[in-house]
Amino acid sequence: DLEVIVPLYRAQMMQGNYEDAAKSLKAYKGEHPTIQACFIELKYREGDLETAMDEIVALYNEVQTDRQVAFVYAQIAQAAGDDESARRAYEQIAQQPPVAVDVLINLGTLYEDEAHWDLAIKCYETVLAAYPTHPRARLFKRDAEASKNMYYDEDRERKEDKRLQILRTPVTDFELSVRSRNCLQKMKIDTLGDLILKTESELLSYKNFGETSLQEIKSILASKALRLGMRTEDALAYAPPEDGSAPPPSADDQLSMSIDALELSVRSRRCMERLGIKTIGELVDQSEAELLAAPNFGQTSLNEVRQKLAELGITLNS
Structure with missing residues (x-):
């Protein structure tokens, strides 16, 4: 009876008793997609991910409506790095309560x-x-x-920090005409933050500040996604252009950096916590096989870790 065998199988799998789980499945007389899926899951749990993936894809394509088939397919797809397919399968199951x-x-x-x-x-x-x-x-x-x-x-x-840096930029950093520069100086406008608080009419009312100077000022502000008559809080709401980067840390500094510096996904971060990995140095001491042996750490997570380390010029222990 599937209603007895499958829960027993699941309990044995959770305990890591793969041999007993296989015996439970063999007690089922006849063929059923659910039992087939469970045997495929056993192959995956015992380390044969490639074969398990091929077999579960074929079975899932035949009987997508079987909840156990969809569940095993989602697990194996997730382990193989196909998160999108896994998500779709889980969403399919979630539409059929309980x-x-x-x-x-x-x-x-x-x-x-x-x-x-x-x-x-x-x-x-x-x-x-x-x-x-x-x-x-x-x-x-x-x-x-x-x-x-x-x-x-x-x-x-x-984003606000970057905007503040821009607002603190001295107006003297820009190639202004002598007339515009002198006018701004006399109006005690020292930074872009001071400048945006002025309106067009306020600037034009100043002696020797005409339309040409106004267009010059507006062009400079536009290059920084700013405009005249702007409130400071509105200016901070804009996303500044990404430009420049900090110099890279030394190799020793990199290894002593917290694992948080890699900005890993939730799944990968939780795996690091379970393994007790707190620094990048502790991470690179691990091999790919050691990481893949951790629960819920599949090919997608491994690829993510590789990519993050590659950005620092570092690789996992071979």
């Missing part, structure tokens, strides 16, 4: 990786509505809410 906790948790982490914080939080809240004390759902919801707030706060702060 939805298993693992489906909602896994879907939530995929949404987090894509910075879809509200969707992720909704997944965790759905779990908590049924199981208010579920530890992973509570933890992941708290993390997603913190990540959402941090993402928006940091982004806004970064």
Whole structure:
């Protein structure tokens, strides 16, 4: 009976008892897509990801409506780095209540990786509505809410800092005509921040400041996404152009940097926490095989880590 065998199989898989899980599946007499999917999942868990991927794709294409087939397909696709296919499969399952906790948790982490914080939080809240004390759902919801707030706060702060730098730029840094420069000096306009507070009529009312000087000033401000008569808070709301970068840190500095400096996805960051990896130096001591052996750390996460390290000119331990 599938209603008995599948829950037993799942419990044995969670405990890592793959041999007992296989025996439970073999107790089923006959053929069924769910049982086929579970045998494929066993291959994946035992390390044969490539074969498991080929087989589950073929099975999923035949019977996409089977929830267990879709679930195994999503897990293996996620491990193989095909997050988009995994997300679509989890979303398919989630449309057919009741939805298993693992489906909602896994879907939530995929949404987090894509910075879809509200969707992720909704997944965790759905779990908590049924199981208010579920530890992973509570933890992941708290993390997603913190990540959402941090993402928006940091982004806004970064943009405002760049705008402030622009507003503090002295007007003498620009190639102004002598007439315009002298007029601004007499009006005690020292920075772009001072300049934007003036209106066109205020500038034109000043002696020797005519239309030519006005167009010159407006052109300079436009190059910085600014205009006359602008409030400082409005100026800070604009995103400045990305230009220039800080000099790269030394090799020793890089290795001692916090792992947070890599700005990894939620899934990869949680894996680092489980492995106790706190610095980039501790990360590069790991091999690819060691990382892939960690739960929920698949090819997508590995590719992400490789890319982040490559940007620093560093590779994982071979």
